Amino acid sequence: HGRSLPWRGIRDPYRILLSEVMLQQTQVSRVLVKYPLFLKRFPTIAALARARRADVVRTWQGMGYNNRAVRLHALAQEVAARHKGRIPGTEEALTSLPGIGTYTARAILCSAFGMPVSFVDVNIRRLLSRVFQKMPDTGSMVPEPRAREIAEAALDRTHAYDWNQALMDIGATICTARNPLCTACPLARLCISAGSMGAPAPTKKKPERSLYGIPHRIYRGRIIEQLRLSGPRRALPLASLGPKVLPQFGPRHTGWLERLMKGLERDGLVRITSRRGIPVVRLA
Numbered sequence: 001h002g003r004s005l006p007w008r009g010i011r012d013p014y015r016i017l018l019s020e021v022m023l024q025q026t027q028v029s030r031v032l033v034k035y036p037l038f039l040k041r042f043p044t045i046a047a048l049a050r051a052r053r054a055d056v057v058r059t060w061q062g063m064g065y066n067n068r069a070v071r072l073h074a075l076a077q078e079v080a081a082r083h084k085g086r087i088p089g090t091e092e093a094l095t096s097l098p099g100i101g102t103y104t105a106r107a108i109l110c111s112a113f114g115m116p117v118s119f120v121d122v123n124i125r126r127l128l129s130r131v132f133q134k135m136p137d138t139g140s141m142v143p144e145p146r147a148r149e150i151a152e153a154a155l156d157r158t159h160a161y162d163w164n165q166a167l168m169d170i171g172a173t174i175c176t177a178r179n180p181l182c183t184a185c186p187l188a189r190l191c192i193s194a195g196s197m198g199a200p201a202p203t204k205k206k207p208e209r210s211l212y213g214i215p216h217r218i219y220r221g222r223i224i225e226q227l228r229l230s231g232p233r234r235a236l237p238l239a240s241l242g243p244k245v246l247p248q249f250g251p252r253h254t255g256w257l258e259r260l261m262k263g264l265e266r267d268g269l270v271r272i273t274s275r276r277g278i279p280v281v282r283l284a
Contacts (some may be wrong), residue, residue, distance in 0.1 A: 002162075002169050003028075006035060013087035013112040014045040020104045021072050025065050028172075034063055046085050049076040054283035057269060058228045066224050070268040070284075071099030089113045107164075116160040118151035120144065123171025124164070128154070130175060130193040138178055139200025211246070211256065219245055219260055224269060227283045235273065235280035 002008070005028070007019035018038065022031045041059045042048040048056065053073050060069035075098045079087055087108070088094055094105035106119035120128075125147040129135055132150050133142055141147070156163040174181045182194045208215040222245045230236050242249035242257050249257070261281055264270040271284045 002165055003173070006032070007111075008165065011112055011114070013089075013108060015039065016108055016112045017045075017075075017087060017100075017104070018072070020107055021068055021099060022063065024068060024104075026063055030063065034060075045076050045079055045087065048073065049080040049085070053268065054233070057224065057283050061225070061228055064221065066221070066269055067267050068099065074098040074268075075100065087112070089115075091117075110160055110164055114161070116155065116157040118148070118155040118160070119164060120147045120151050121168065121171075123175075124151060124167045125171075126177065127167055127171040127175045127187075130180070130197070131187055131191045133192060135193040135197055137198045137200040138180065139203070140197075212248075216260065220264060223260065223264060223281075224283070227270065227281065230282075233282065235275065235282040237275075238279045238281060241281065 005019075007016055010016065019031065019035060022035060022038075038059055042051060042056070051073070053070065056073045057066055057069045060066060063069070078097055079085060083093070088097075089109065089112075091102070091105045091109060094100050094108060095102060103119050103121055106117050107121075109115040110117050110119060125141055125144060128147050128150045129141040132154075135141070142150070151167075170185065170187065174185045175187075180197070182188050182191070185191065185194065188194045208217065210216060211219065223241065226241060226244050227236065238254075238257060238261065242253060245257065246253060258279075261270060261272055265272050265284075268284055270281050272279060272281050274280065
């Protein structure tokens with residue numbers, strides 16, 4: 001009954017790592033489209049390590065959160081330099097790589113190396129919280145350290161891979177964040193919270209930095225998209241880039257655009273240079 005996904009049932013550490021990075025903050029439906037295209041362009045971690053960062057960011061188009069592409073490229077280069085081109089098989093070594101946290105490391109160890117370890121993403125944390133502890137509403141979960149303890153205690157070590165994937169699938173498709181399908185859940189008879197959770201109290205989102213009501217991250221994405229469209233290795237003057245990012249761009253917005261560019265440069269996404277005294281920018 002599990003979901004059929006292209007990164008399931010394989011033991012290739014690179015392909016599994018790539019899927020985990022792509023799935024961070026991105027819907028499965030979008031990853032399903034991009035995953036094979038990225039692999040066609042960079043079929044191995046060695047190919048990714050050899051690539052220009054600008055090509056990696058360009059290939060990442062449509063995934064959002066472009067910093068992930070930068071970290072993934074840096075990870076590939078580090079694997080090439082420190083691990084002889086082979087993704088390491090220990091949690092300590094994996095978590096030392098750019099962009100790899102405890103969850104991703106343990107997911108790779110279980111899925112690619114067949115180790116009987118538990119791991120906790122948001123779907124598994126939500127499911128285990130509800131099954132083992134009374135949750136007052138659908139927005140509540142146990143603290144992450146507690147979820148890890150529960151996951152480790154409940155783990156079926158003989159079938160760790162299937163167990164973890166099953167928990168993830170139930171959390172993603174049945175024990176969902178807002179409207180859990182308790183009557184369809186195979187764990188309903190065991191679940192302490194089944195059928196009794198209320199709606200969560202409204203939460204106030206932390207305000208994002210914005211201009212004209214549009215978050216800065218959207219403008220950052222527009223900048224990267226314009227640089228992608230400009231073609232490989234082509235630099236664009238800041239003055240011509242401004243109106244493409246902000247339709248009402250004028251002299252008063254120059255400082256704002258420069259600050260956005262500096263942030264993108266710090267993140268390793270763009271490179272700012274000068275051509276005849278005119279600032280120009282290209283993908284890093």
